[in-house]
Amino acid sequence: GDLHKSLDAAVAACGAGEPTGPKCWAVVDAAAAPAQALQKVLSAGGQLGVVIVAQSGPVSQMAVLRAMEYSEVYVAAVELGAGANEVLRAAASYAGGPSVVLLAAPAAVRGDAQWTAFTYDPRREDAEGASAFQAHGTEVRKEIQAFLSRESLLTLVAKRSLPADSAEGAGEGDDLTQGLADASKTVTILYTSDTGHAEECAKAVARQCRNGGYATSAVRCGTLDSFDVGALASESLVVFCVATAGKGEFPGNGRGFWEKLNARVGDVSLAGTKYAMFGLGDSHYWGKGTEDSRINFAKPARDLDAVLEQLGGQRLIPTGYGD
Numbered sequence: 001g002d003l004h005k006s007l008d009a010a011v012a013a014c015g016a017g018e019p020t021g022p023k024c025w026a027v028v029d030a031a032a033a034p035a036q037a038l039q040k041v042l043s044a045g046g047q048l049g050v051v052i053v054a055q056s057g058p059v060s061q062m063a064v065l066r067a068m069e070y071s072e073v074y075v076a077a078v079e080l081g082a083g084a085n086e087v088l089r090a091a092a093s094y095a096g097g098p099s100v101v102l103l104a105a106p107a108a109v110r111g112d113a114q115w116t117a118f119t120y121d122p123r124r125e126d127a128e129g130a131s132a133f134q135a136h137g138t139e140v141r142k143e144i145q146a147f148l149s150r151e152s153l154l155t156l157v158a159k160r161s162l163p164a165d166s167a168e169g170a171g172e173g174d175d176l177t178q179g180l181a182d183a184s185k186t187v188t189i190l191y192t193s194d195t196g197h198a199e200e201c202a203k204a205v206a207r208q209c210r211n212g213g214y215a216t217s218a219v220r221c222g223t224l225d226s227f228d229v230g231a232l233a234s235e236s237l238v239v240f241c242v243a244t245a246g247k248g249e250f251p252g253n254g255r256g257f258w259e260k261l262n263a264r265v266g267d268v269s270l271a272g273t274k275y276a277m278f279g280l281g282d283s284h285y286w287g288k289g290t291e292d293s294r295i296n297f298a299k300p301a302r303d304l305d306a307v308l309e310q311l312g313g314q315r316l317i318p319t320g321y322g323d
């Protein structure tokens with residue numbers, strides 16, 4: 001790909017290009033606090049490549065840690081010379097989304113017990129079912145360890161939410177019982193989102209479900225409005241990621257679903273449906289601590305949660321919120 005003069009220039013060039021084309025690269029200085037700029041880049045997605053160069057210690061790995069939280073991104077931290085070429089080649093060939101490489105001068109990390117050289121390549125999960133994360137040494141700094149244990153916790157949750165009989169029956173041949181069990185081993189993840197955060201959450205949940213043992217085709221992920229309200233009762237497990245727009249309103253791609261669901265209250269039972277709700281909002285949006293904030297914080301998620309409960313839906317885990 002091309003090397004651009006600044007991150008903004010690379011974002012601009014990439015935004016205009018084909019999403020599948022070669023990467024637009026930018027090199028940024030670790031001393032220039034790249035975390036915030038990076039956040040913008042990562043939420044924009046696309047075929048961006050960012051190399052963060054750290055010339056002096058101590059080297060913060062916070063930016064690359066944050067980067068790993070986006071599902072489709074190649075992330076690495078490596079010392080110049082210690083296999084850096086190979087890492088950069090892998091970063092350049094990653095077509096699933098942006099690539100972020102922290103490149104440290106050997107002197108900057110020499111003697112730094114916290115420094116963790118690693119690669120995080122989602123292709124490992126897709127192709128080999130392996131962990132996307134690989135540390136290159138034996139020491140993994142505690143922030144990264146915490147990230148990894150959270151990831152595996154999510155995978156564990158996904159595994160445990162599989163219907164018990166189908167999980168046990170896996171690999172027992174294709175008799176009718178097995179077929180029926182497999183048919184119930186699906187999860188539907190529905191989101192409503194104006195600026196992409198809830199969508200990002202939903203996709204992360206979908207990825208974790210696949211890592212946790214669901215077949216790829218058994219994990220469906222789409223907007224609330226793309227989903228037929230009438231089919232809700234026949235779903236065994238639905239995960240909702242619901243953002244807030246306007247003043248406590250559903251985002252644009254969820255309003256239709258919400259209206260239709262309300263029209264059916266009274267003549268639909270969700271007794272056979274397990275669900276989990278994650279609500280996104282901003283408690284500062286209408287003034288932290290105010291009555292307006294109390295009423296409107298993550299209101300659509302809370303409203304939908306209440307209606308699902310009223311219709312007999314079984315809450316799988318306590319409702320979570322992202323403020």
Ligand SMILES: Cc1cc2nc3c(=O)[nH]c(=O)nc-3n(C[C@H](O)[C@H](O)[C@H](O)COP(=O)(O)O)c2cc1C
Pocket residue numbers: 192193194195196197198199243244245246247248249251280281282283285286296297298299
């Ligand atoms: C125009 C606008 C209005 C918002 N109104 C609210 C609100 O009333 N209550 C709330 O909790 N959050 C509100 N938020 C915050 C969003 O819900 C929050 O930023 C969320 O992460 C956005 O998710 P999305 O990117 O999936 O749309 C608002 C955000 C915007 C941009």
